[in-house]
Amino acid sequence: MTAKYFALLTQLGAAKLANATALGTSLNLTQMAVGDANGVLPSPDASQTKLINQKRIAPLNMLSIDPENTNQIIAEQVIPENEGGYWIREIGLFDDEGVLIAVANCPETYKPQMQEGSGRTQTVRMVLVVSNTASVTLKIDPAVVLATRKYVDQAVAEHELSRRHPDATLAGKGFTQLSSATDSDAENLAATPKAVKAAVSAATAANTNANGRVPSTRKVNGLALGADITITTITGNAATATKLATARTINGIAFDGTANITLPTPASVSYTRAESDTRYVQNVQRGAAVNPGKANEYGPNEAPAGCVLTRAWHDPSTSYGVFFTYRPLQILINGAWRTIAG
Structure with a gap:
């Protein structure tokens, strides 16, 4: 089946590419144009030097080699939503000298203007197969670039996978590595919740332990509690006493510590x-x-x-x-x- 939509080098484009390949110079692709071909789907012709009915020409937004096919050059132009009001049926690729290097047709699509009640950003792409992509300069003017959604998504994905990020320091922000250590003196690591929890638990336990201790200002037998103490002298009868100096009564029965006592059971509260x-x-x-x-x-x-x-x-x-x-x-x-x- 014959292809209905295709792109080809013009005669001038093929000659320029061959000359660049032979001389080791470069072919600079810089602009893309779109047209409506006067209302009829055109068939690209290698003898063309311009589009049939050009509607817009502007610098390229992207020019790259297809990563899946190194003999294919991908050129893209983004038409913003505030431009339009015409059909797009033909595409032209120009070099920095204004020469039509390649021409293509595409499925008919209408580019509306905002004042018509509908607007959209239109991306126009041309895939061009050449024998030597090294002879084509892949350079875009950053002042006119309007990134496509796909390009942004791809750039973000590549950035996420890269490690081209500065490490955080005490003087500047950046990436830092997490650590659960609670005994480290490192200043280039960030504490995890686990490390913070362990540190808080240790501090709480230490505080509880400290609260339960006798203050070091206390004294025992006149000796400060700042260190171990030894009591060598006991005064009074504490060392030799065998009974209470003053007897006490338990449930009405005298007790001085010299003998056991038996408490009687009241007859009014118990039965055999x-x-x-x-x-x-x-x-x-x-x-x-x-x-x-x-x-x-x-x-x-x-x-x-x-x-x-x-x-x-x-x-x-x-x-x-x-x-x-x-x-x-x-x-x-x-x-x-x-x-x-x-």
């Missing part, structure tokens, strides 16, 4: 086991079963006071045949079982 058995419940059991029958069509709905409901069943021979069984509770006190009444 035999006494407890005559006063308190020793065990609980259920008494004999009682079947009261049906008191009404639903039967009794609760057991009498002092009794527990132990069974309920249905009599299939009656429409409402619900029967119950309950047992009285019995308690064991002083060796005898007693039935709870009420």
Whole structure:
């Protein structure tokens, strides 16, 4: 299938490129032009010296060798949103002497103006295949460059991957390396949250330890606590005493430290086991079963006071045949079982 859209060197462009290759000089590509070809999609012609109907010519925004094909030169021009009002069907590439070096056609696209109610930045690209890219000067005037989104994204990505950044110092900002060390004297490292946390924990522990210590201004037996002390003299009877100088009483019983004492148990607050058995419940059991029958069509709905409901069943021979069984509770006190009444 024959290509519908393509670019080619003009006869003048091919001659200039061949001459530059032979003489070891350079061909300086500097400008790109666009046109509408008078409303008809053109077919590029090597004999062209200008576009059919040129609408705009301006310096290139980018000129580079295709990184994936070293025989291809990529030329780009960015048309800002405040320019337009015409169709783009033809593209021309010019050198620094104004000679049309290459010509191309492209899919028809309309470049609107802002006053028309719509505007956009239009990027026009021409990919040119040459035999010797070394003969083409890849130089752009930075004063006229308007970067494309793709170019900016690529430049940012390359910058992120590079290490061409200054290191931070005490005199200037820059990149710095993180460190979790808490015992370093380095001035070119930055502390991580882990290091800060460890330092704060150590300081808090030291402060807590200091708060719990006896101040060094205190004295023991007249000796300051600034260092270990040894007590060599004990005055009074502290070394030889075997009893309290003044007896004290515990629950009304005298105590001077010379003998053990036994505190009596008040009779009003304690009982022997035999006494407890005559006063308190020793065990609980259920008494004999009682079947009261049906008191009404639903039967009794609760057991009498002092009794527990132990069974309920249905009599299939009656429409409402619900029967119950309950047992009285019995308690064991002083060796005898007693039935709870009420």
